[in-house]
Amino acid sequence: MPATNHDDLTWGEIARVVRIGHKVQRLKAQGKSARRWEKEADEIIANAQAREAKKAREAAERRKKK
Numbered sequence: 001m002p003a004t005n006h007d008d009l010t011w012g013e014i015a016r017v018v019r020i021g022h023k024v025q026r027l028k029a030q031g032k033s034a035r036r037w038e039k040e041a042d043e044i045i046a047n048a049q050a051r052e053a054k055k056a057r058e059a060a061e062r063r064k065k066k
Contacts, residue, residue, distance in 0.1 A: 002048075002052065008045070008048040008049045008051070008052040009044075009045065009048045010048070013044055013045075013048055016041075016044055017041050017044055017045065020037050020038075020040060020041045020044075021041065023037055024037045024038055024041075
């Protein structure tokens with residue numbers, strides 16, 4: 001279930017993305033690459049968006065059948 005009506009991420013996904021963001025900032029401050037972690041955060045967000053889009057399509061189909 002999304003955290004808000006305007007958000008695709010669940011509370012758990014938000015926590016994971018925030019933790020990854022903290023790690024990215026710390027690595028960049030040390031002058032290290034954080035590309036792997038940025039990619040992981042992007043994948044979490046993309047999966048959440050795909051899941052919510054699928055739910056919306058299924059709900060639209062159910063409404064259309066009535």
